[in-house]
Amino acid sequence: MTANARQNPGRRWLGLNWQISPTSGWGVLGMNLALQAEVDGRFAVVPFVPTDAPNALPPQYQTVFDRVLARERIAANLLAQHPDERCQCEFPVVHTLGNRLASNDAAERIVGTTNLAIIFSEDTHLPPHSLDVAKRFKWILAGSTWNRDVLRRHNVRNAETFLQAVDHSMFFPSDQPKAPGGPFLVFSGGKLEYRKGQDILVAAFRKFHQRHPESILFTAWHNHWPKSMIGIDRKGYVSGVPAVNSDGLLEITPWLESNGVPRGASHNLGAVPNHLMPKVYVQVDAAVFPNRCEGGTNLMAMECMASGLPTILSANTGHLDLIDERHCYPLTHQQRADVVAPFAATDGWGESDVDEVLDLLERVYRDRTEAARRGAAAAQFMRDWTWRRRFEQLVGYLD
Known part of the structure; x- marks a missing residue:
């Protein structure tokens, strides 16, 4: 099965192979990458995992996420029509990795022209087969300098640092002083x-x-x-x-x-x-x-x-x-x-x-x-x- 981006002429699709959500760390990461892609205009994000609680996404960005969710439905229909087939995408895909470089089943099934992986790993033991997993990705982007260094010590040579960020339109200091004598x-x-x-x-x-x-x-x-x-x-x-x-x-x-x-x-x-x-x-x-x-x-x-x-x-x-x-x-x-x-x-x-x-x-x-x-x-x-x-x-x- 081949997935292409003909539905969005002039923009490359960018697959996200994890769940967007407003209530989890991974979900907020996906949510903000999708939002930035829409603002940037070069890429159109297509999530391969159904979004969690779409009605709880930030209302100020609802128009943007309507477009993202529309592409999500296209991908879901395509995958549902070919449930047992590998999906070779004609666009890049960003995957997730966890402890010991564990990936979800979708990472094996969905392959992009370029494959990146973002990792948040706390277990400092990497079994030998994890190096084979690492070779499937052009880059493995670690969520902290410490995480990157752990990977490099285990000879994961394609590990780089990719820190998270903050939406400063929502998170900024209040100009309202706290009332004295309160809790x-x-x-x-x-x-x-x-x-x-x-x-x-x-x-x-x-x-x-x-x-x-x-x-x-x-x-x-x-x-x-x-x-x-x-x-x-x-x-x-x-x-x-x-x-x-x-x-x-x-x-x-x-x-x-x-x-x-x-x-x-x-x-x-x-x-x-x-x-x-x-x-x-x-x-x-x-x-x-x-x-x-x-x-x-x-x-x-x-x-x-x-x-x-x-x-x-x-x-x-x-x-x-x-x-x-x-x-x-x-x-x-x-x-x-x-x-x-x-x-x-x-x-x-x-x-x-x-x-x-x-x-x-x-x-x-x-x-x-x-x-x-x-x-x-x-x-x-x-x-x-x-x-x-x-x-x-x-x-x-x-x-």
Whole structure:
């Protein structure tokens, strides 16, 4: 089966072989690459995987995404008519890779004139066959400098760095001062799991809330893959995992209450579409990301920094591309993190110190002037991290 781009004369199609979504990191990456392609005009993105929650895509870009979704339907019909055939595309295709260079079945079935792969990998073990996988792609674009270096140490010679970005039309510092005497809001985002280190924050926030009863923990911890939560209690900071209700949502608040965070001292945001997150960030006093590992640069942390929030970051792995004491609060006390399933090796991961998280929260709380200065510096630092630049970089790898 051959897929061509005759439906779009004058523009080359560009296949995206993963799901666009407003509520996941991969999905937001695809969403913004598709948007930039439409603005740029040289390429017309065609997604090969049905878009998740298309009605929750940013409404200001609805006209653009209507065109993208129309091409998605063309591709879906073509694939459905030939369910058992390999699709040889007459245009380039960008694929995804995960831990140990694992790809989805579609990457084997759909082949472009040029094949790139974007990877966010946390497992530092690469089995021998992964080098054969790497050879299928012209370039493997790693989501952080750390991720690229891990690949190169395993002789993946076509690995380069491809950092994420921020939509600065949505994520920027608020010009509205926070009302004095209100609650102190601490934000934490990312799917709930051991790798993201939310258990470390829970342990620190328990102590912080005892000192400052007006503090509230805002969580955006929805996890589309609940099995990956297993092991978050490994270090003993928390017990068990949240229940999943009949709607597939995590019962975060009761779980936090059972782990010492009083009801009323936390607010579970659930799965928030990306374009609604600015309404959350504008209320926040501090953002905390004590992650044990990030294969990329942590999209939510980047959005917080671009929004001018004082941001506490673990100084390890992908976060190292973001960290500078002048514009964030680095967690520098990093111990070696345990190896937990499904990961085979965790070289370079970091175990943040609960007391250091608590100390940095106290610094933000007690010195709001310095916190505001670092937040403003973070927003300035992020100004160059634009999706337009990232799309130009991607196009360069296609040539």
